[in-house]
Amino acid sequence: MNRREVLSHSARVAALLATVGLLPQPAHAAYNAAAFELKSMPDVVKGLGGGTPAESKDVTVTGPDIAENGAVVPVGASTTLPGVKRLLVLVEKNPSVLSAVFELTDAVDANVSTRVKMGQSSNVYAVAMMADGKVLFAQKEIKVTLGGCGG
Structure with a gap:
């Protein structure tokens, strides 16, 4: 088999895979631009279709007590409750309160980090939006010693 035949066969296989949907597709995030414009946690939750948030011990927010560089602060959100459809990470004093939205199914653990x-120093919220309409959250204050937004 020569090079031309190999390329021809490869192109046919790729075309067949594409027609049945087996080739990799780019991921598309569910992006809600309006939610990133809102300025408080209850407004963000409402903008994403949720109800009134309630504090819960079943939701956990992780992050350092003191972040030496505000440009890269590792934070996480998790819960062990079943039926989580969305996990949010919010930073109260940022220009855009909503920092991250994770769409989940029951097939994955509700444990994310970013x-x-x-x-500046601020409360960070982990918000779990449940399939039954409940909205649960946890908060943690993270102190920042060197600003990361524009500084």
Whole structure:
């Protein structure tokens, strides 16, 4: 088999895989631009279709007590409750309160982590939006010694 035949066969296989949907597709995030414009946790939750948030011991927010560099602060949100459809990470004193939205199913553990920018010391919220309409949250104060938003 020569090079031309190999390329021809490869192209046919790729075309067949594409027609049955077996080739990798780019991921598309569910992006709600309006939610990133809102300025408080209850407004963000309402903007994403949730009800009144209630504090819960079943939701956990993780992060350092003191972040030396506000440009990269590792934070996480988790819960062991079943039926979580969304986990949010919010930073109260950031220009955009909503920092991250994670869409979940029951097939994955509701345990996410990311890095956020924090311009100043602030409360960080982990919000779990449940399939039954409940909205639960936990909060943690993270002190920032060097600002990360524009500084």
